[in-house]
Amino acid sequence: MTPVQIILLCLWAAVLQVDVMTVALLPSNTIITGIFAGIVMGNPTLGLIVGATLQSYALGLNYFGGASIPNYQVAAIIVVALCGGSLDNVASTIALVGIPVAALTVQLDVLGRIINSYWQHKVDALVPTGDLSRIMKVYLCGIFTWSLTRLAPVLICLLIGPSLVDTLNAIMPVWLSNGLKIASNIFPVIGFTILLKYMPLKGNYQYLIIGFVLSAYFGASTIAVATIGLAIALFVYNLENNNTQISADSEGGNYDE
Amino acid sequence: MSNEVSKKFSDKDLFKLSFRWTLFRSLVWNYEKMQAAGYLVVVAPTLDKLYKDDENARLHAYEVESQFFNCETNLANIIFGMDVAVQEELGEAGLDMVQAVKTSLMGPFSGIGDTLFSSVIAVIFGSIAVTTGLEGNYVGTIIWFAWLVFMPFVLRPWLCKLGYQQGLKLTTTLSDQLSKLTKAGSILGITVIGSMIATMVKVNFGTINLMGIEFNLQTQLLDAIMPKIGSALAGVICYWFLGKFGMKSGRLIFAVMVVSILLSYFGILVV
Numbered sequence: 001m002t003p004v005q006i007i008l009l010c011l012w013a014a015v016l017q018v019d020v021m022t023v024a025l026l027p028s029n030t031i032i033t034g035i036f037a038g039i040v041m042g043n044p045t046l047g048l049i050v051g052a053t054l055q056s057y058a059l060g061l062n063y064f065g066g067a068s069i070p071n072y073q074v075a076a077i078i079v080v081a082l083c084g085g086s087l088d089n090v091a092s093t094i095a096l097v098g099i100p101v102a103a104l105t106v107q108l109d110v111l112g113r114i115i116n117s118y119w120q121h122k123v124d125a126l127v128p129t130g131d132l133s134r135i136m137k138v139y140l141c142g143i144f145t146w147s148l149t150r151l152a153p154v155l156i157c158l159l160i161g162p163s164l165v166d167t168l169n170a171i172m173p174v175w176l177s178n179g180l181k182i183a184s185n186i187f188p189v190i191g192f193t194i195l196l197k198y199m200p201l202k203g204n205y206q207y208l209i210i211g212f213v214l215s216a217y218f219g220a221s222t223i224a225v226a227t228i229g230l231a232i233a234l235f236v237y238n239l240e241n242n243n244t245q246i247s248a249d250s251e252g253g254n255y256d257e
Numbered sequence: 258m259s260n261e262v263s264k265k266f267s268d269k270d271l272f273k274l275s276f277r278w279t280l281f282r283s284l285v286w287n288y289e290k291m292q293a294a295g296y297l298v299v300v301a302p303t304l305d306k307l308y309k310d311d312e313n314a315r316l317h318a319y320e321v322e323s324q325f326f327n328c329e330t331n332l333a334n335i336i337f338g339m340d341v342a343v344q345e346e347l348g349e350a351g352l353d354m355v356q357a358v359k360t361s362l363m364g365p366f367s368g369i370g371d372t373l374f375s376s377v378i379a380v381i382f383g384s385i386a387v388t389t390g391l392e393g394n395y396v397g398t399i400i401w402f403a404w405l406v407f408m409p410f411v412l413r414p415w416l417c418k419l420g421y422q423q424g425l426k427l428t429t430t431l432s433d434q435l436s437k438l439t440k441a442g443s444i445l446g447i448t449v450i451g452s453m454i455a456t457m458v459k460v461n462f463g464t465i466n467l468m469g470i471e472f473n474l475q476t477q478l479l480d481a482i483m484p485k486i487g488s489a490l491a492g493v494i495c496y497w498f499l500g501k502f503g504m505k506s507g508r509l510i511f512a513v514m515v516v517s518i519l520l521s522y523f524g525i526l527v528v
Binding site: 018021022023024025029031032035045048049051052053055056058059060061062064065066067068069070099102103106107113114116117119120123124127128130132135136139140141142143145146175176178179180181182183185186187188189190191192193194195196197198199200201204207208209210211212213214215216217220221222223225226228229230232233234236237240241244 | 279280281282283284285286287288289290291293294295297298301302305312315316319320323327330367371372375376377379380381383384385386387388389390391393395398401402405406408409437438440441442443444445446447448449450451452453454455456457458459460461483484485488489491492495496499500505506507509510511513514517518519520521522526527528
């Protein structure tokens with residue numbers, strides 16, 4: 001890796017979580033981060049595939065109410081940088097480096113949110129003065145919190161370089177590295193189950209079964225299933241609308257939650 | 258009377274307010290007051306404008322607007338719009354109501370917003386981007402990016418304007434509409450999740466040795482019952498785990514790692 005590549009990737013890592021916490025437009029997206037890292041390393045399509053693989057673990061994971069989740073964007077940068085430009089190395093690089101680093105970022109996220117209490121107290125102390133420009137100066141210090149907690153793991157991994165993967169491969173017994181690969185194949189389910197916890201699953205199990213069977217038995221693509229899901233959703237929505245219309249007519253517009 | 262007063266803030270002002278939220282919202286997110294400081298710095302220039310002739314009222318408003326806040330990014334804009342509408346109409350006397358509006362709406366709005374935007378819509382765009390991306394195709398990612406641009410530049414300013422124009426009367430009509438939309442959206446989301454459990458989760462069982470007889474769990478047992486049954490099983494176990502040991506994704510990730518490594522050691526699961 002050239003110094004320029006390391007600097008570009010570190011800059012991206014430094015703004016990554018700031019973007020998650022604000023605009024959420026580019027670096028906050030795992031696939032876009034993968035593509036950027038791929039461009040820097042000279043292979044955008046490899047970056048796209050790494051990003052999409054890691055995004056499949058992140059589907060459904062979200063900072064709901066301030067819960068901490070793994071930063072797969074951080075993992076995407078590291079995996080693209082360390083896999084040596086070859087698709088064959090992607091699975092093992094994700095298992096050996098990507099997954100452990102992503103798991104570690106959960107703790108770094110908690111750390112960041114604790115550090116931010118310090119800035120919160122400083123803002124609170126300034127509120128009675130009503131001085132917005134001073135408040136803003138303190139408030140923007142939050143950028144450092146998010147920047148440094150994500151920059152640190154990327155910088156360390158990039159400085160060690162691709163030898164990190166080889167070393168880990170040499171040290172680890174096969175069952176252990178296989179175990180991590182198996183885990184990474186199961187990982188998408190974590191996001192899906194967390195998502196189901198946030199959705200009204202009760203009374204809606206049937207739709208889960210419909211989606212599963214369509215893909216498991218008939219190999220339906222996501223877009224096909226999404227279209228069928230949309231059709232069912234529209235059907236139920238119209239049914240609900242008609243029902244409220246009828247009950248509103250008969251009960252004289254009595255609102256009932 | 259409200260129509261007469263509610264002309265001070267133009268669409269451009271409301272766009273600025275909304276975009277300020279997009280730009281600063283969670284920079285100082287912390288466990289004590291969450292987005293409290295974020296809410297303050299977003300609304301502060303508006304407060305300065307509203308109370309430019311009354312310093313005491315301005316300081317009072319700063320204090321009220323720096324209390325605990327946490328809300329889903331998109332629907333929070335409705336609260337900002339209402340906040341401005343109430344203060345514009347009632348002035349400092351409206352601050353109690355502002356506080357009540359914020360506290361009472363941030364919970365339900367987060368619930369609806371997290372389901373609708375963070376879950377259903379994010380999963381649909383995300384899964385299309387993932388499936389196309391794994392084939393080396395950029396189309397899904399471009400579509401997702403278009404949505405990511407749409408939210409801060411179109412959707413959020415529109416929601417902010419809606420909250421401002423409709424004011425408090427919005428709460429009754431909107432919550433009814435939103436809950437219907439959320440219900441329909443959830444059906445779509447849950448169907449897609451069912452499909453993704455089948456397509457994206459891979460669980461392969463290995464060959465075990467039962468008293469000298471080689472027995473392949475995958476081909477000889479599970480494939481005969483149902484394709485992808487391992488993925489469904491993983492989903493059921495993880496869902497149960499989340500209910501049992503608290504909704505912590507971090508914990509679940511470590512649990513999956515440990516169990517996978519153990520099952521790999523005994524050869525029950527293979528790559």
